[in-house]
Amino acid sequence: MRAMITLYTAATPNGHKVSIALEELALPYELRVLDLAAGEQQRPGFLAINPNGRIPAIVDHAAGDFAVFESGAILVYLAEKTGRLMPQDAKGRSRVLQWLMFQMGGVGPMMGQANVFYRYLPEKLQPAIDRFQAEGRRLFEVLDGHLAQHEWLAGDYSIADIANWAWVRTHRWSGISIDGLPHLRRWRDAIRERPAVQRGLERPPAPLRLAQGGSDDAQAQAFAERARTMVVTGRPQPPQET
Numbered sequence: 001m002r003a004m005i006t007l008y009t010a011a012t013p014n015g016h017k018v019s020i021a022l023e024e025l026a027l028p029y030e031l032r033v034l035d036l037a038a039g040e041q042q043r044p045g046f047l048a049i050n051p052n053g054r055i056p057a058i059v060d061h062a063a064g065d066f067a068v069f070e071s072g073a074i075l076v077y078l079a080e081k082t083g084r085l086m087p088q089d090a091k092g093r094s095r096v097l098q099w100l101m102f103q104m105g106g107v108g109p110m111m112g113q114a115n116v117f118y119r120y121l122p123e124k125l126q127p128a129i130d131r132f133q134a135e136g137r138r139l140f141e142v143l144d145g146h147l148a149q150h151e152w153l154a155g156d157y158s159i160a161d162i163a164n165w166a167w168v169r170t171h172r173w174s175g176i177s178i179d180g181l182p183h184l185r186r187w188r189d190a191i192r193e194r195p196a197v198q199r200g201l202e203r204p205p206a207p208l209r210l211a212q213g214g215s216d217d218a219q220a221q222a223f224a225e226r227a228r229t230m231v232v233t234g235r236p237q238p239p240q241e242t
């Protein structure tokens with residue numbers, strides 16, 4: 001039987017946000033894992049689902065094959081579809097959206113650029129590395145300050161926690177320390193314990209070293225090499241549609 005939802009994804013923080021949410025919501029879904037270094041995200045078939053040529057994206061077969069792209073928009077769609085992981089009153093919903101936007105406009109882009117300049121580009125542009133790592137650290141301090149007073153980012157555990165957590169867990173890969181941020185660490189550890197989160201990180205499996213930040217083992221080097229190919233070529237040639 002066909003799953004309710006198809007998730008187009010890869011083993012990245014933005015992809016894992018959605019697989020974790022789907023696991024938390026216990027929605028039946030199937031994975032289509034795209035090879036980003038090979039440019040599968042630029043195939044016409046996928047561009048019809050996400051014209052931006054990026055993962056993640058979903059197609060909801062239970063809603064007339066409705067396609068959604070942008071990880072934040074997907075999380076909101078899933079929360080609204082199920083009435084879970086986000087309150088329905090205006091203020092509660094707004095609190096969740098504030099911390100979701102904080103991740104989408106801040107944590108994700110800053111850590112993403114830190115990864116590009118710190119890990120992937122062959123040239124080491126130190127001012128760029130410093131800028132993105134410092135801004136990432138500043139955002140972590142904002143999270144830590146808020147979590148000093150609150151168990152979760154916005155009321156109960158929500159899509160805002162999932163979105164931020166999927167990036168924060170990879171802080172070592174971006175070269176950004178969480179030393180001296182005990183509340184962020186407490187929250188990071190608590191979310192990591194959730195069975196649905198652990199299942200979501202397996203779909204597809206997170207590269208071990210992405211979270212641990214080591215660069216000296218073969219797995220980390222292979223991951224960085226593939227990401228470098230994608231960043232340097234900018235727009236990989238799409239393989240033949242199959």
Ligand SMILES: N[C@@H](CCC(=O)N[C@@H](CS)C(=O)NCC(=O)O)C(=O)O
Pocket residue numbers: 012013014015036041053054055056069070071072230234
């Ligand atoms: N704002 C987008 C970002 C999506 C994004 O950048 N996805 C990356 C993987 S995390 C990707 O597909 N990269 C492929 C490429 O750069 O060609 C979202 O949150 O969905």
